[in-house]
Amino acid sequence: MCIRDRDYTGEETPSASSxxxxxxxxxxxxxxxxxxxxxxxxxQPQALSPNERIRASPYxxxxxxxxxxxxxxxxxxxxxxxxxxADVDSYKAPSRPxxxxxxxxxxxxAAPSGSYVDQPLSNIRQVIAQRLTExxxxxxxxxxxxxxxxxxxxxxxxxxNERGKGQYKLSVNDFIIKAAALALREVPQVNSSWLGDAIRxxxxxxxxxxxxxxxxxxxPLIRNADQKGIASISKxxxxxxxxxxxxxxxxxxxxxxxxxxxxxxMFGVKSFTAIINPPQSSILAVGxxxxxxxxxxxxxxxxxxxxxxxFTTSNDHRVLDGATxxxxxxxxxxxxxxxxxxxx
Numbered sequence: 001m002c003i004r005d006r007d008y009t010g011e012e013t014p015s016a017s018s019x020x021x022x023x024x025x026x027x028x029x030x031x032x033x034x035x036x037x038x039x040x041x042x043x044q045p046q047a048l049s050p051n052e053r054i055r056a057s058p059y060x061x062x063x064x065x066x067x068x069x070x071x072x073x074x075x076x077x078x079x080x081x082x083x084x085x086a087d088v089d090s091y092k093a094p095s096r097p098x099x100x101x102x103x104x105x106x107x108x109x110a111a112p113s114g115s116y117v118d119q120p121l122s123n124i125r126q127v128i129a130q131r132l133t134e135x136x137x138x139x140x141x142x143x144x145x146x147x148x149x150x151x152x153x154x155x156x157x158x159x160x161n162e163r164g165k166g167q168y169k170l171s172v173n174d175f176i177i178k179a180a181a182l183a184l185r186e187v188p189q190v191n192s193s194w195l196g197d198a199i200r201x202x203x204x205x206x207x208x209x210x211x212x213x214x215x216x217x218x219x220p221l222i223r224n225a226d227q228k229g230i231a232s233i234s235k236x237x238x239x240x241x242x243x244x245x246x247x248x249x250x251x252x253x254x255x256x257x258x259x260x261x262x263x264x265x266m267f268g269v270k271s272f273t274a275i276i277n278p279p280q281s282s283i284l285a286v287g288x289x290x291x292x293x294x295x296x297x298x299x300x301x302x303x304x305x306x307x308x309x310x311f312t313t314s315n316d317h318r319v320l321d322g323a324t325x326x327x328x329x330x331x332x333x334x335x336x337x338x339x340x341x342x343x344x
Contacts, residue, residue: 053134056083058127059251063088065126124216135278139194140317143273146329147308150289153339154307164231172289172309173209173263174234178342179335180284181205181225184259187328191258193279194318206257208277209237211244218244219277221257230342256280265289271310281319282328285312309336 054071056064060083064071067088074091076083121129150172157170164170184191184205192201205226208219220240222233240253260277263286274285287310296304311332315325335342 053138054083055081057085058131058256060085060088061130062123062127065123065130069093122215128216131278132275135276139276139278141273141276141314142317142322143312143314144322144325144329145271145310145312146333147310148333148336149306150309150336151307153336154289156339160230168231168234170230170234172265173261173286174230174237175336175339175342176263176284176286177207177209177222177225177233177237177261178228178230179332179339180259180261181207182335182342183328183331185226186331187324189324190282190315190320190328192281192319193258194281194316199319202258204258206259208257208260208280209240210260210262210274211241213245215248218249218254219256219260220244220249220253221255223257260284261286265309271312273312274314276314276316281316282325283314284332285314287311 055076055078056071056074057078061071063069063085064074069088069091071083071088073093074083074087075081076087078084078087153172153175157172157175161168161170188201191205192199204224206221206223207225208221211218211220220237222228222236222240225233228236240249243249243253256277256279259280260274260283262274262283264272265286265288268288270290271287272285274283276283289307289309291305291307293303294306296302311329313325313329315322
């Protein structure tokens with residue numbers, strides 16, 4: 001997913017956990033005082049249980065991955081002991097002992113039959129793997145699916161592209177971005193994040209668009225998408241996509257927004273479920289358009305051909321109840337099936 005130094009607002013997310021205090025000894029009061037003073041003056045790295053995640057900002061994780069630094073050894077100075085980039089920058093690895101410990105024998109996994117190639121992980125692939133694994137493990141995902149008829153949208157797109165005379169070339173995805181942005185404005189609860197002790201609802205609608213590149217998945221950011229025209233959205237998406245594939249995006253261009261859209265319809269994928277892009281609470285997965293026969297009472301044939309697209313939202317149940325996500329999809333469908341309302 002996208003790479004960023006902090007949460008969406010630029011603030012460090014507070015955490016309820018803290019470093020446990022040192023235990024006391026009643027038999028040696030003088031040693032007790034010295035140990036306590038040393039503990040207070042010299043912060044120690046986070047003590048974690050096997051299932052507890054390291055509290056660190058996304059940019060700190062990226063920097064640590066680039067420098068091969070184990071975040072478990074870094075002392076955080078952010079709120080509630082959270083590790084920030086400055087902590088990684090100032091970290092110094094401990095010196096190696098003069099007498100190395102005895103070598104341990106590690107079991108070597110059995111090689112599969114046949115030839116194979118091991119591809120080293122890039123920094124961006126490591127960050128994607130780490131963040132999406134955390135998202136899937138920590139966020140209770142649930143999924144809602146709808147089908148939207150897009151014949152009117154296809155017709156309007158063709159008319160607008162013809163009128164544009166080459167000045168712009170609108171895609172179906174541009175309309176989907178606009179429809180999602182307007183639906184988020186109507187149902188702002190979906191435009192939110194989980195903070196642990198509060199739910200933050202954002203006043204701006206900033207949408208990330210999933211983009212596949214040779215280096216990995218990027219999510220360029222379209223700011224204030226609800227306030228922009230479809231042609232402006234189209235030009236901005238194309239510009240960021242070209243830059244992302246050529247030289248990569250800046251941190252500001254790849255910063256996390258408030259909602260993400262992932263479209264695999266151009267690959268012929270009918271439907272899929274996506275993993276939520278943290279710290280967001282919902283993501284929209286878009287499938288391919290397909291034609292279907294549907295009843296048409298009053299016509300000679302009794303049926304007609306309609307074009308439909310399969311949409312699925314993945315939602316964080318800590319933030320969104322099913323009814324709230326359903327309201328968002330209802331608003332989204334209204335804009336998709338009545339596309340002229342997005343031009344008003």
